[in-house]
Structures are given as C-alpha cells and as structure tokens.
Amino acid sequence: MSKLSSLERSLLDLLQNEFPVDIEPYRIMAEKLQCSEQEILESIQYMKNKGVIRRIGAVLDAKHMGFYSTLCTCMVADNRIEEVAGLINQQRGVTHNYLRDHEYNIWFTLTASSEAEARMIINRLESDSRVKIISMPATKVFKIKVSFEMSDTNGI
C-alpha cells in the first residue's frame, strides 16, 4: 500500500475529530492546513478511492435515536458457516458480522427499534438457522470512540 502523505494524515485527524459543521467545511479545513480547498477535496476523493475513508457524515447514537442494540454470538458447525452467516447478513439492523477464532465463532451486532423487536428478530434467526443465539446487551458503556490517530502513524 502506498504511504499517506503528511498532509493526508493531518487531514484524516481533522476529518475525524474536528470536522467543522459549517456551510463550507472544506474551506475552513484548508485555512487550518494552509492549503487550497481544491487540494482538500482531491485528497479526500483519493482516500475514498483507496478505501481509507468509508464515508463522511454523522455517527448517530443508537440509544439517543431510541434504538436498542446488542452483541450476539452463536456456535456454528464449520459446514454451516456460510449458510448461517448469510441468514444473519440479510437481516436489517445487523451492522457488523464476523467469523471469529473461538468455539462461539459467529459474532454480530444487531440494532432494532426496541428490545421486543430485537428479541423477535433473534427468535426468527434462531428458528431459521436452527442455532441458539446468545444476546449480550451492554449494561454499561465505558467508552465509544471511533476515531483513529493518524498523524503519529508512520509507515502507512
């Protein structure tokens, strides 16, 4: 993978942590980084094309939006992983779904409009897949941080 320039790294830090909620956000960022707005827009497009930036927008809070979310896991036989993972993937509200290195091998997060709806979805997934699903809603949040420090990252 080609390395990111120091401007790109500084830009990524700004884009993650100090994105101006303003009519012209990129003009403000250009002033801060002492470059042109066009350079900023081109750098962002480049990093989107490379897949470093997934999107730019709002990260909404499930709880404040009135939604219920939970982490689920199940134990699936090797020869059924594709099938069960596929069933889970199709479900609206499943945002992350991973195969992990443990006897509980499929792990997914489910966000639904209420606890009752989540329960109903899990019950239906259980009966469709014939696999028992363990649901582990959070009882306490210590940290949710989704930004990654870039300017101290060398060799990328």
Added chain:
Amino acid sequence: MEYDDTDRKILKIVQGDIDLESRPYKKLAQEIGISEEEIITKIKNLQSKGLIRRFGAVLRHQKAGYKVNAMTAWKVPLEEAEAAGNTMAGYKQISHCYLREVHPEFDYNLFAMIHVKSNEELSNLLGDISKSTSIKDYIVLNSIREFKKQSMQYIE
C-alpha cells in the same frame, strides 16, 4: 420522538455519506426547502441533544494502518467492573469498552475492542491491561472473516 420531520430528512442524508462538494448541504437544502444555515443549526442541535454522537470521517481502520483489530472479553467480578472498565477506557488503543449481560454459556462480561498495528503490540498491550486491571481471565476473539460491516441506517 426527539426529532421533527425536517430533522428526519437531514438525518436520513447525514447518516450516510454527505456530498463531497465545497457546499455539501446545498442540494439537501434545496430539496427540503430550507437554507443551508438552517441545516447547520439543526445538525448542531442534534449534536447537543446527543442523537449525533460524532460528525466527520469514518475510516476503514484496516486500510488506515491499524492491521490488528481484536475483540477481547474479560471475566471480572461485578464489584470490580467499574474500576476495570474505567482503566480500559483510558487506553487509546481501545475504541469500545462495554460491560455486558452475562450468560452461563459465555460468562465473560467486559468487552474491549483493540486496534493496533502489530501482533507484538497486541500481546504487549494485553499483558499491560491485565496487570493494570488485575484481570487474569480473558480471551482474544480474532476476526477470521468479515461478513458485514456498515453503518446503521436508522432512517429508511
């Protein structure tokens, strides 16, 4: 509901990827028939109410140089969970840390997502966290495959 119909139209757009334009809200403003200034005010309002947790770029951490992304689960007595969770929250390599409902089948209750650049960094960090929290019993749930990863579409 904590948001009105105009908020809903704004959230529907900003929950995804906003236009990569000098004035990213221009089109949205025309569509819903309010000014860009009003959109900015509404977004700031949604931020202060907590519905928008963060505004900015969402990265693909793997492509941003964080190659090792491990879900870790720790077994901690409930009365010690608060202190351990707060300690974990202080590590910049930990992005998410939650206490979760325990199950007899899977009774690890404290979950931490770790993002680092190498396996060596991971094992050093795990040793350090184990020491600083005095939790000896933990497992690392490495991801083998990603079936799905996307931002929640709260508004359809």
